[in-house]
Amino acid sequence: MENVIDVNDFSFFYGDKPVLEHVSFHIAKGEIIGLLGENGSGKTTFLDSLYGFHGKQEAILILSTNPVIDNQMIKENVSYIQDTPNLLDYLTAEQYIKFICHIEKLDYDNKKEEIMRYVDLFDLSGEYQSKLIKDYSFGMKKKIQIIGELFLHKNIILIDEPTNGLDIGMIISLKKLLKQEHNTFSSTIIISSHNTQFLEDVCDRILLFNHHQIVKDIINDSSLNLETEFLNAKSMESEQAYGQG
């Protein structure tokens, strides 16, 4: 199957501090991939690199067999839902979504029916047209951020900590929406999360990050228990450290 992401021996440093070292892996079109790892293990840095935040040296994203080194191409093909919603506080959600349509050269009226389905699914109909985003709760902002990217149906969707701030009902809705997006548009989705249940429910594969590297590439089958996988990786790490000491 066609790869949309090819990462070959990728390293990234903040100053002289390594964050990712010699990372290699491949993601096929239409896969849903989870990133799991301890705080500071490099997951966000990795997503940032895929989105081109760290400059052109990371030509690691491949679309139609060409390395993507052009920011415009990234923006056309990739949605990035970052961990903290970065919206426009003095707009209503509707004005914000209209603004996104303007940037993306889409006709809001054509998209409205679909957008309102998302708004209903996320239980925001009461506030969508009337309340300024600055008066939204964190979870409500998160929902608008998710809607503002998903209705664009880009080829690749990067999501950092999607469940932060969402209540259980909204987490269930989000799972449904991501699966629907994947089934309808064959989207490739990469999700970084500490919520192991969410990753088990949604992902085909999970990449386990530790000590600047991907230490395990785990296929999600019915026997998967991510907590156990994580603890096994930790205990192997302790044994190796003990062996070296």
Ligand SMILES: Nc1ncnc2c1ncn2[C@@H]1O[C@H](COP(=O)(O)OP(=O)(O)OP(=O)(O)O)[C@@H](O)[C@H]1O
């Ligand atoms: N702008 C920055 N300047 C310097 N160091 C940074 C910067 N951003 C992140 N780091 C460092 O890079 C490392 C990886 O951070 P990153 O945010 O990628 O981890 P993460 O796996 O996403 O963590 P978490 O699970 O806590 O979100 C950490 O040691 C962090 O302190």
